[in-house]
Amino acid sequence: MILKSQVEWALHCCAILAGLPEGRYLSTKALAELHGLPKEYLSKALQSLSQASLVETTLGPSGGYRLAKASMDINFLEIVEAVEGKARSFTCTNIRANNPCRPEGYCDSKPCAVARIMWEADEAWRDTLRRVRLSDLVGTLSEEVPADIWRSTFEWVLKRAG
Amino acid sequence: MILKSQVEWALHCCAILAGLPEGRYLSTKALAELHGLPKEYLSKALQSLSQASLVETTLGPSGGYRLAKASMDINFLEIVEAVEGKARSFTCTNIRANNPCRPEGYCDSKPCAVARIMWEADEAWRDTLRRVRLSDLVGTLSEEVPADIWRSTFEWVLKRAG
DNA sequence: CGGTTTTCGGATATGATATGTCCTTAATTC
DNA sequence: GAATTAAGGACATATCATATCCGAAAACCG
Numbered sequence: 001m002i003l004k005s006q007v008e009w010a011l012h013c014c015a016i017l018a019g020l021p022e023g024r025y026l027s028t029k030a031l032a033e034l035h036g037l038p039k040e041y042l043s044k045a046l047q048s049l050s051q052a053s054l055v056e057t058t059l060g061p062s063g064g065y066r067l068a069k070a071s072m073d074i075n076f077l078e079i080v081e082a083v084e085g086k087a088r089s090f091t092c093t094n095i096r097a098n099n100p101c102r103p104e105g106y107c108d109s110k111p112c113a114v115a116r117i118m119w120e121a122d123e124a125w126r127d128t129l130r131r132v133r134l135s136d137l138v139g140t141l142s143e144e145v146p147a148d149i150w151r152s153t154f155e156w157v158l159k160r161a162g
Numbered sequence: 163m164i165l166k167s168q169v170e171w172a173l174h175c176c177a178i179l180a181g182l183p184e185g186r187y188l189s190t191k192a193l194a195e196l197h198g199l200p201k202e203y204l205s206k207a208l209q210s211l212s213q214a215s216l217v218e219t220t221l222g223p224s225g226g227y228r229l230a231k232a233s234m235d236i237n238f239l240e241i242v243e244a245v246e247g248k249a250r251s252f253t254c255t256n257i258r259a260n261n262p263c264r265p266e267g268y269c270d271s272k273p274c275a276v277a278r279i280m281w282e283a284d285e286a287w288r289d290t291l292r293r294v295r296l297s298d299l300v301g302t303l304s305e306e307v308p309a310d311i312w313r314s315t316f317e318w319v320l321k322r323a324g
Numbered sequence: 325c326g327g328t329t330t331t332c333g334g335a336t337a338t339g340a341t342a343t344g345t346c347c348t349t350a351a352t353t354c
Numbered sequence: 355g356a357a358t359t360a361a362g363g364a365c366a367t368a369t370c371a372t373a374t375c376c377g378a379a380a381a382c383c384g
Contacts, residue, residue: 001251002341003163003280004371011276012257027330036260041373047332060381061329076279089251090165095174098198101314113302114173117238118165121290128283140275152263162330162382164370166342189359203344209361222352223358324353324359 006045006083009037011137013046014079017055018071018138019154020161025057027064030160034153045083052082062162071138077129089125090118168207168245171199173299175208176241179217180233180300181316182323187219189226192322196315207245214244224324233300239291251287252280 013031020026028046032039046065049055056068067074092115096108110116142150175193182188190208194201208227211217218230229236254277258270272278304312 001163001165001246002249002371003252005253005255006371007252007280008255008257008276011280015276025330029330034261035257037257038373040375043331044373050331057331058381059330059332059379061383063330063381065331076283084163087164089163090169091167093167093170095170095197095199099196099311099315101311101318103311106311110306113299113306114170114177117291117294117299118169118173121238121287124290125283125287128286129279132279137275137279144272144275149261149263149265149268153261156263164342168342187359191359200344202346205360206344206362212360219360220352221350221359221361222354224353225351225359227360 001089003080003084006041006048007080009035009042010045010049010079010083011076013042013065014049014054014067014071014074014134015137015141016157017065017067018134020066020157023066024158024161025062025064025066026157026161030064030157034157048083049079052078054078054082058162060162064162067134071134074134075130076132076134076137077126079134080129088119088122090115090122092118163251165242165246168203168210169242171197171204172207172211172241172245173238175204175227176211176216176229176233176236176296177299177303178319179227179229180296182228182319185228186320186323187224187226187228188319188323192226192319196319210245211241214240216240216244220324222324226324229296233296236296237292238294238296238299239288241296242291250281250284252277252284254280 012035016031016034017026028039028043031037031046032042035042046055050057050065053068054074055065057063057065092112094108094112096112145153174197178193178196179188190201190205193199193208194204197204208217212219212227215230216236217227219225219227254274256270256274258274307315
């Protein structure tokens with residue numbers, strides 16, 4: 001059960017976009033260079049964010065991506081689900097129905113007890129992610145990343161932002 | 163991020179083994195028939211449980227599997243990790259290190275903030291599974307499964323248990 | 325207008341992993 | 355000695371993650 005690396009990429013990209021001044025866009029090319037990622041493939045992750053309405057795009061030489069909402073109003077789960085999908089990590093194939101002792105055509109009234117427990121754990125995972133906002137991440141980073149690196153990074157970004 | 167179907171199989175098999183009388187064993191063949199699963203492949207899942215010391219085995223015509231501990235002392239996480247592995251669902255590739263604005267040879271003092279949040283969610287998932295005991299599942303099943311099906315299932319099982 | 329740059333989506337290739345089957349070996353029972 | 359079992363290795367197949375490439379449409383700039 002491993003998340004795609006695109007999840008990591010999307011989260012880091014969103015953190016950068018959150019630091020972008022109002023109205024500016026940052027291109028896939030710049031985001032890929034900044035994180036050392038394959039441009040074409042990173043583009044797929046950003047498209048997922050776009051389809052989830054987490055980012056807005058514009059075309060042309062000064063185009064690229066920006067957040068569609070304030071970083072305060074975006075949580076981790078939205079970003080993770082945008083690229084990873086909303087499917088639960090446990091899928092119940094209802095193998096209890098194969099029990100040869102069951103009467104023909106017997107129908108279960110509840111979902112399988114095993115599945116309910118696994119889904120509960122899944123919900124705990126989602127709850128944790130839902131509670132963390134993108135702005136929380138930015139706050140943590142701005143405290144932890146050395147000030148000079150933080151500053152020069154955004155200088156680098158702004159030089160490339162359309 | 164999808165768990166293997168073996169996780170589902172292992173959990174259902176453990177629930178059956180938990181209902182086995184002291185000292186009896188149940189074979190892969192019986193467990194596969196009961197759940198409508200491919201015997202050879204289910205065998206791999208049971209081997210994982212064996213390697214994790216959750217079940218004990220014996221060979222020969224009356225051989226098979228039984229729990230190595232009381233169902234009260236086995237939790238869901240142990241079973242899930244036995245077949246799925248203990249690796250975290252989020253792997254940090256430390257892409258922040260690719261930032262071209264970083265001084266040469268700069269070394270981070272903490273793990274990446276993104277990874278810490280993702281790992282926290284992972285822990286919440288594990289905590290939930292750790293809190294559920296196999297005996298809890300058996301309790302739920304014995305309440306929910308109609309009494310006649312429950313009874314005939316264990317008659318079926320006992321007829322095949324060595 | 326025409327050339328450049330961008331996002332977007334589709335097509336394709338490749339590698340890893342999940343799923344499933346087959347076979348051999350060693351232990352156990354009868 | 356014959357039958358049955360778990361264990362584990364070898365192998366085949368399918369699905370999915372990880373890319374790469376291309377063409378279309380839109381936006382900017384001369």
